[in-house]
Amino acid sequence: MKCYLGIDVGSISAKGVVIDDDRQVISDCYLRTLGNPIAATKDVLRNLRENLPPRFSVRGSATTGSARRLAGIMINADIVKNEIIAHAVAACHRYKGVQTIIEIGGQDSKLIIIRDSIPVDFAMNTVCAAGTGSFLDHQAIRLGLPIEEFGKLALKADNPVHIASRCTVFAESDMIHKTQLGIERNDIVAGLCEAIVRNYLNVLAKGKEMKSLILFQGGVAANTGVKVAFEKALGMRIEVPEYFLVMGAIGAALLARFQMQGPSKFIGFDRSVDQEFQSRGFECPDCPNQCEIVEAVRDGEVVARYGSRCGKWE
Amino acid sequence: MGNLNIALGALLRHLGCDVVQGQKPNKRSLEMGVRYAPELVCLPFKVTLGDMFGALERGADTLLFIGGGDWSCRYGYYGRIQCSILRRLGYEFRSIFVGNKDIKFVASEILRMNSGSWTTAIKNWTRGFAVAWHKSKLVDEVESLARHFRPHEQNRGECARLSHKFLKRIDDEDRVLALRKMKKEIREEFCSIRRTGQPAPLRIMLVGESYCVIEPFVNFDIIEKLGELGVHAEPFLTAHRWLFYHAMRINEDRGFPRKEARALAQPVWQYNAGGEDQLSIAYTIRAAQQGFDGVIHLMPFSCMPETAALPVFERVCRLYNIPFLNISLDEHTGVAGVYTRIEAFLDVLSQRRARQDSVENVYPRSQRVAIQHP
Numbered sequence: 001m002k003c004y005l006g007i008d009v010g011s012i013s014a015k016g017v018v019i020d021d022d023r024q025v026i027s028d029c030y031l032r033t034l035g036n037p038i039a040a041t042k043d044v045l046r047n048l049r050e051n052l053p054p055r056f057s058v059r060g061s062a063t064t065g066s067a068r069r070l071a072g073i074m075i076n077a078d079i080v081k082n083e084i085i086a087h088a089v090a091a092c093h094r095y096k097g098v099q100t101i102i103e104i105g106g107q108d109s110k111l112i113i114i115r116d117s118i119p120v121d122f123a124m125n126t127v128c129a130a131g132t133g134s135f136l137d138h139q140a141i142r143l144g145l146p147i148e149e150f151g152k153l154a155l156k157a158d159n160p161v162h163i164a165s166r167c168t169v170f171a172e173s174d175m176i177h178k179t180q181l182g183i184e185r186n187d188i189v190a191g192l193c194e195a196i197v198r199n200y201l202n203v204l205a206k207g208k209e210m211k212s213l214i215l216f217q218g219g220v221a222a223n224t225g226v227k228v229a230f231e232k233a234l235g236m237r238i239e240v241p242e243y244f245l246v247m248g249a250i251g252a253a254l255l256a257r258f259q260m261q262g263p264s265k266f267i268g269f270d271r272s273v274d275q276e277f278q279s280r281g282f283e284c285p286d287c288p289n290q291c292e293i294v295e296a297v298r299d300g301e302v303v304a305r306y307g308s309r310c311g312k313w314e
Numbered sequence: 315m316g317n318l319n320i321a322l323g324a325l326l327r328h329l330g331c332d333v334v335q336g337q338k339p340n341k342r343s344l345e346m347g348v349r350y351a352p353e354l355v356c357l358p359f360k361v362t363l364g365d366m367f368g369a370l371e372r373g374a375d376t377l378l379f380i381g382g383g384d385w386s387c388r389y390g391y392y393g394r395i396q397c398s399i400l401r402r403l404g405y406e407f408r409s410i411f412v413g414n415k416d417i418k419f420v421a422s423e424i425l426r427m428n429s430g431s432w433t434t435a436i437k438n439w440t441r442g443f444a445v446a447w448h449k450s451k452l453v454d455e456v457e458s459l460a461r462h463f464r465p466h467e468q469n470r471g472e473c474a475r476l477s478h479k480f481l482k483r484i485d486d487e488d489r490v491l492a493l494r495k496m497k498k499e500i501r502e503e504f505c506s507i508r509r510t511g512q513p514a515p516l517r518i519m520l521v522g523e524s525y526c527v528i529e530p531f532v533n534f535d536i537i538e539k540l541g542e543l544g545v546h547a548e549p550f551l552t553a554h555r556w557l558f559y560h561a562m563r564i565n566e567d568r569g570f571p572r573k574e575a576r577a578l579a580q581p582v583w584q585y586n587a588g589g590e591d592q593l594s595i596a597y598t599i600r601a602a603q604q605g606f607d608g609v610i611h612l613m614p615f616s617c618m619p620e621t622a623a624l625p626v627f628e629r630v631c632r633l634y635n636i637p638f639l640n641i642s643l644d645e646h647t648g649v650a651g652v653y654t655r656i657e658a659f660l661d662v663l664s665q666r667r668a669r670q671d672s673v674e675n676v677y678p679r680s681q682r683v684a685i686q687h688p
Contacts, residue, residue: 066650066651066654069650082654082657082658082661083654084654084655084658084661085657085658085661116669118665118666118669119658119661119662119665120637120662120666121637121662122658122659122662124651124654124655124658206625206628207625207628207629207632287340290340290341290342
């Protein structure tokens, strides 16, 4: 059976899918990166392999996400693509007529504008993590709630409270202040969801035309509270795709499916999982730029180096 | 800032100064700058302050600040603030501010350096200026040829090697005649680079704050990196144009005079907010008119004029239907985020172009209605 592998390693979570020749997902996996992209990539591959049929051959592989380069070197991927295009490809392929993609992940949020199945414009949040999944995560811990229940609680709220949305630090002190006033927890949770939406619309959607069909993907899409808050703010229906968690990985796999010519360079599931893979860094002493060079080592052999400005280590 | 040091160094040497050849801005200058600069100040302040530490440590006893108090954004105060920061840290040096208001003082300094004789001073100034002008023009030529040929080069790094070689030769050569002769040689060598058969590359206009556009250290070598990806990036301002047309206001820029640029930007942005915002907007409009594929806007985080102009850029790009990417630069070493945005932007541009080409095949250009000037 021919299949294609897509891996999306982000800052908070690592995702992977395997699709068949008909572009159907046959195996998918979502887990936390926990600050170790190498281990997470291996775990993803291990999980993916368990759901695969006994006989298969990988015809193409692609990586995406903020650790796409590292993961790409690890498995010797055929394609390394940025996550913006990967998300757009997956959405366009699975939903005809999509014009807007809202993607909120652990550490960043994106808005992709699509016209006639081609991404024409995008925006990505700046260095700050306000208005992303990790902000909600953090507040959930503070309120002593499992993040999975956030959405349900938000839906039960009668009067969502207004929480400052500009900055995570302001939002947090605002939230603490409102809890101390004795406001109900449901209302606080719903307020947080609305704050995220306000932040998103202010930071990313300024001057962009959000037309229907709007897809909402990424980890935060699991939170129905945020979805409802988006619908309220935009006055439009929002669709959460079936595989919202792994859309980036699906996009990568689709790119591999469409663009592969010739045999895949992928080193195979067994080799990828069993390899001794390390990345180590050093500062190049040759000029005052002191670039941080990253060296990727597989089974004791240097397979790639990158990070220099002048390009002499590559 | 960029290769400005070559021309300015020559000018100062001719005026009788012993120039400490500054190192290019580097990680250490950024570190020192961030440590001693006010937190909320913009990136160019921090980097230039850091460079001064480097220069003082290598024995400079006089610091020259350009734009002493009469610049339209807060850059005008930078020289004086940097000067007092350094003094408070115990460094001892003479300071010279070069601005319209200090012209008398600068003239007297020049006189002093030439042992009080006006004739020698004027002679040296004229000669120095001529050499600086020619060097600067030649540097500009090298940069523009490298920009032009890099997307096409077959062996990666060929243009970088050539520009490095010629920049060094320009720096070492002090005779005007020899400099003039070098121009032909430079052109010939660049033209003889082995090229790939790749057709028209994507063309991107770089606009924004001048330091961010010109200095490769703060903009992650964006021109070179884009070139290596097969993309032609054209900055709206180069070191040569900045020094002579912009700072010295000597000759109007022949390519796109400031007056014309102002007039072009007038309908959307009536006045200059302080930096190069009005000029940048004009170049954005011109890029759309000249068929560029996209515009990248570089600015230091917290830059007042560029932040004020940002919504106007977005509006202009919508009006003229040209993709736009804003990159706000600050002291971060993680370039991955910036490259992710740039890569995605390039993907958007090439898909857009592919679609336009298919439209072109169905409806030839002559039959399409021109986009109306708003």
